[in-house]
Structures are given as C-alpha cells and as structure tokens.
Amino acid sequence: MRAADGFTGRANSTLTCGDPGMSVPRALITVQGFAREHGIKPTAHVVRGSAHEQAIGAAGWRVDLDHPGGAESQVxxxxxxxxxxxxxxxxxxxxxxxxxxxxxxxxxxxxxxxxxxxxxxxxxxxxxxxxxxxxxxxxxxxxxxxxxxxxxxxxxxxxxxxxxxxxxxxxxxxxxxxxxxxxxxxxxxxxxxxxxxxxxxxxxxxxxxxxxx
CATH class of the missing domain: 3.40.630.30 (Gcn5-related N-acetyltransferase (GNAT))
Known part of the structure; x- marks a missing residue:
C-alpha cells in the first residue's frame, strides 16, 4: 500500500501482486482504511487478466475510467x-x-x-x-x-x-x-x-x- 499525497497513480495505490494473506474482500477493506488514513482515493493497481483482477471485480470494485492518465496502461x-x-x-x-x-x-x-x-x-x-x-x-x-x-x-x-x-x-x-x-x-x-x-x-x-x- 502506497501513499504520496495524491501524486501519480502508482504512488497512491495498492499493488495487487502476490498473496495478501487474507481474502480479497477483506484485503480491499484494508485498502480503503489505508486510503482514508492518508487522505487519498482507495485504488488498487491490478495486472489486467490476472486472478486478482477477477476477484477484485467480484468484490464489487470497478475499473477507474476517470483516471487522469487513462483507464489502462501498458508496461x-x-x-x-x-x-x-x-x-x-x-x-x-x-x-x-x-x-x-x-x-x-x-x-x-x-x-x-x-x-x-x-x-x-x-x-x-x-x-x-x-x-x-x-x-x-x-x-x-x-x-x-x-x-x-x-x-x-x-x-x-x-x-x-x-x-x-x-x-x-x-x-x-x-x-x-x-x-x-x-x-x-x-x-x-x-x-x-x-x-x-x-x-x-x-x-x-x-x-x-x-x-x-
């Protein structure tokens, strides 16, 4: 989980690679709590097509179509x-x-x-x-x-x-x-x-x- 006063998406999002050590819905609640604590928008940084993306979608989250840099980036x-x-x-x-x-x-x-x-x-x-x-x-x-x-x-x-x-x-x-x-x-x-x-x-x-x- 990363926070930097809102500067850049990557520096103000939670990277979702690896095992969070808990269920995805519970992990996302933790992400929201972290975001509130640091005054940023709760955001998950997710590799497209990954198992995590499917689980995050199933937990009721959506792709951030309003992100300033666009909804999707390629590495x-x-x-x-x-x-x-x-x-x-x-x-x-x-x-x-x-x-x-x-x-x-x-x-x-x-x-x-x-x-x-x-x-x-x-x-x-x-x-x-x-x-x-x-x-x-x-x-x-x-x-x-x-x-x-x-x-x-x-x-x-x-x-x-x-x-x-x-x-x-x-x-x-x-x-x-x-x-x-x-x-x-x-x-x-x-x-x-x-x-x-x-x-x-x-x-x-x-x-x-x-x-x-």
Whole structure:
C-alpha cells in the first residue's frame, strides 16, 4: 500500500501482486482504511487478466475510467544497448521539475521523483531553457524510465529519442541492461517511439476503485 499525497497513480495505490494473506474482500477493506488514513482515493493497481483482477471485480470494485492518465496502461521493456547513444548528465534543474511535476513542486513530488540511490534527472536545454526532460532510476540491472516530456514548441524534432538514448547510456554505466517503462494505452506517439527503440509490451495494468464511494 502506497501513499504520496495524491501524486501519480502508482504512488497512491495498492499493488495487487502476490498473496495478501487474507481474502480479497477483506484485503480491499484494508485498502480503503489505508486510503482514508492518508487522505487519498482507495485504488488498487491490478495486472489486467490476472486472478486478482477477477476477484477484485467480484468484490464489487470497478475499473477507474476517470483516471487522469487513462483507464489502462501498458508496461514495456527492452534492451538498453539497442538504443543507447551518449550518456545523460543528471542535473536537478528548476526547469526539469517544471516540466515533469509542475511549477510549484511539493514535498511529495520531490520524494517520489527524487528518492533512491541511482536517480538521473536528464534533460536537454536550448538557450538555458529545458526543452525535454526524463527521469531514470537504476534498481539492480533494470533502468526504470518515467516522466518523459518535451516542451510543446519543440515536439516532432527528435528530442525524446535523443534524450532516451542518453538516458540508456547512463543506465548502462550504472550496470543496467534492460529498461522498463509505463505508457498510457492511448498515447500512440509514445508507444510508437518505444517500439522503434526496441521495446515490447510486457503486460498491462488498470486501476480499480470501489463501485460505491
């Protein structure tokens, strides 16, 4: 069970992989209690098509069709060596935070995006302005990629591909061999980019919430 003042779905949901040690209905009651305690929406992070998803649906929960990122996301993986190009420099710039978290950064946002031993705040700049940004974090031999963003005025110029190549190079230097990332099912442009970099779909997940709040 995770809570981070409402910042991102993953950081404010209960991951439903593995045995909860109790019945699913009872576990979901615990999830709701945790959510009330932390002032967040009770949410279950569920792999699509899993036994847990069937049990959660049977317990009276529903897919969160109102989730800001869309009802469903896919997790993609791929080998870093296929698209590594250069090495990203980690720079904790105000412009990086502006693009990935918003103009007024909260303590929860800094914790979610900044915690961990091997974290990279990668960006591209033009005349002192951040034009593209992405977060990378290496855990064991996996580079976790998140918050890729390109300034609207600079899109369709290859910046996302260039930045991903540099982040992959950074990940290789940190001992990673594979990347993992998550993308909303409706984000066709991002999915196409990741496929061109050699990433393939691993699984999909959805957020479930109580049918009656």
């Amino acid at each position: 993609m993986t791929g080998p870093l060596e296929k698209f590594a190009d250069g090495v990203a420099e980690s720079r904790d710039l105000p412009g990086w935070w502006d693009m990935t978290a918003g103009s007024e950064v909260t303590a929860a946002q800094r914790h979610v995006l900044g915690s961990g031993g091997n974290v990279c705040f990668a960006s591209l700049t033009e005349n002192g302005t951040v034009t593209a940004a992405v977060r990378g974090a290496v855990v064991e031999d996996v580079l976790h990629v998140a918050r890729l963003a390109v300034r609207p005025s600079h899109r369709r110029g290859g910046l996302a591909r260039r930045l991903m190549g540099q982040l992959a190079g950074w990940g290789l230097e940190k001992g990673a061999t594979t990347c993992v990332l998550q993308v909303a099912e409706h984000n066709a442009a991002a999915i196409r980019l990741y496929e061109e970099l050699g990433c393939t779909e691993h699984h999909r997940y959805r957020y479930w919430v109580p049918a009656v709040s």
